[in-house]
Amino acid sequence: MIVKPIPLGREILDQAELMEDRKSCRRFGPCGVGRKALYLNSFYLDCRYYLPFAGISRVFKRVAMSSGGFSHKGVFASIPYLVVEYDGGKQKQCNFKYEDQVDQLLEYLSKARPSLPLHSAEAEERLAKREKERAARVLPELSEEARRSVKLLQKAEAFLEERPDLTGNLSRSAREKRAYLRSKSSYRYVALAVMAAGLLALVYGLYALTKGADTALYFLLFGLAALFMFSGANVLPTSRNNRKAVMGRVEKAQRGMDAYLQGFPKFPLPPRYAHPVVLRRMRRAIEEGRAETPEEALETVKRNLKALNSSVEVDQEEYDEVVEIKPMFLNEDYL
Numbered sequence: 001m002i003v004k005p006i007p008l009g010r011e012i013l014d015q016a017e018l019m020e021d022r023k024s025c026r027r028f029g030p031c032g033v034g035r036k037a038l039y040l041n042s043f044y045l046d047c048r049y050y051l052p053f054a055g056i057s058r059v060f061k062r063v064a065m066s067s068g069g070f071s072h073k074g075v076f077a078s079i080p081y082l083v084v085e086y087d088g089g090k091q092k093q094c095n096f097k098y099e100d101q102v103d104q105l106l107e108y109l110s111k112a113r114p115s116l117p118l119h120s121a122e123a124e125e126r127l128a129k130r131e132k133e134r135a136a137r138v139l140p141e142l143s144e145e146a147r148r149s150v151k152l153l154q155k156a157e158a159f160l161e162e163r164p165d166l167t168g169n170l171s172r173s174a175r176e177k178r179a180y181l182r183s184k185s186s187y188r189y190v191a192l193a194v195m196a197a198g199l200l201a202l203v204y205g206l207y208a209l210t211k212g213a214d215t216a217l218y219f220l221l222f223g224l225a226a227l228f229m230f231s232g233a234n235v236l237p238t239s240r241n242n243r244k245a246v247m248g249r250v251e252k253a254q255r256g257m258d259a260y261l262q263g264f265p266k267f268p269l270p271p272r273y274a275h276p277v278v279l280r281r282m283r284r285a286i287e288e289g290r291a292e293t294p295e296e297a298l299e300t301v302k303r304n305l306k307a308l309n310s311s312v313e314v315d316q317e318e319y320d321e322v323v324e325i326k327p328m329f330l331n332e333d334y335l
Contacts, residue, residue: 005039005047009087011055013037022047026108029101031082031094033108038084040094049092057085058117059109061102062093063319082106083120099323100172107164126315137288146292150283152268153294157279159264166260167275169253171324173246178327180246198223250331268294273328277321302334 005022007013013021013036025034030041038056039047062081080099084092096102106118119127142150160167202223208216258271269278281304282297291297305326308314314322 003045003048005050008040008049008051008092009055009090011052013050013052018050022050028105028108029096029098031096031105033105033112035112040082040084040092043095051084051086051092053113053116055086056116057088058120059084059106060118060120060123061099061106062120063099063316100168103320104168123316127317130315130317134284134288139287139289142287143292146286149286149292149294149297153279153283153286153297156264156268157276157283159267160274160276160279163260166253166257169249170257170272171275171328173249173253174327174331175323176246177250177331180241180243181331198225269298272332273298273325275325275328277325281321281325302329305329306334 005018017036021034021036022032022039025032025037025039025047027047030046032039032047034050037050037052038059040049040051042048060083062083064079064081080096080102082094082096082102082105084094086092109116110118117124200223201219205216205219205221205223208219254271257274261267261271261274267274268282269275278298278301281301282291282294285291285297285300291300305322308322308326
């Protein structure tokens with residue numbers, strides 16, 4: 001433990017407990033989950049603070065759109081946060097670069113700490129209202145074919161949930177492909193040129209500083225600004241961010257899913273769409289009378305996803321589902 005985590009709340013761990021727990025904690029981006037505490041980042045340092053679970057009342061995800069607060073509109077260009085409530089209402093908000101990491105942390109917590117609330121109080125109210133509305137839409141009686149379809153989809157969903165790594169890879173690689181295809185190649189090389197100019201400016205600024213030149217500070221500031229601006233950007237062409245690498249990850253994810261689905265004869269989805277969220281939405285379509293067979297349900301899901309765009313208002317749960325699966329359908333032109 002290079003830097004000892006600082007306690008945020010009233011609850012604290014003794015030195016021996018803290019060192020052991022921090023050492024063995026499971027990392028998710030800048031934060032970590034131990035057996036006894038949650039480790040949270042500061043603006044500059046990962047796992048800088050800690051909160052024992054005894055003092056935590058709830059943990060949840062907050063999503064802000066890049067244009068301001070979360071507007072319930074759109075599905076991309078978001079800023080993810082992990083929010084932890086402790087000591088009777090205090091909050092600590094942790095910024096993440098990748099929303100996947102927040103989802104993975106919450107998924108891990110749902111298993112490690114099943115009694116810990118993982119939604120905000122407002123979200124719990126919205127979810128309860130949404131579930132009530134869904135229950136009202138469910139048909140009181142389904143046809144025999146619809147019941148068989150629902151049973152098949154439930155089995156398929158349980159089968160996929162046994163391998164969250166495969167479904168995660170499929171969804172993540174699809175989002176990467178979508179982002180890569182929508183970005184202009186010229187932007188990537190302009191960013192690389194600016195990055196190279198910044199590096200040269202930084203080197204020259206350091207050299208000029210040793211010579212006492214008046215312009216040294218300006219070159220240093222430009223170089224540092226360029227490096228900080230683009231070092232974490234996904235626009236730079238790198239060994240992982242190029243067409244071959246991006247497409248290779250998509251193909252690898254689909255091959256892995258295809259191999260796994262061999263253990264489920266007559267799986268109701270092609271490997272490229274094999275995700276629990278897709279199956280869940282298909283099941284809802286059948287339960288609400290909008291389809292009877294898995295084939296009809298898939299077409300219904302496609303139509304609904306096509307209708308969602310940046311002008312359509314959605315709630316947080318819908319947002320989370322759409323972000324997970326819509327890139328997979330967009331990349332395949334909904335075929």
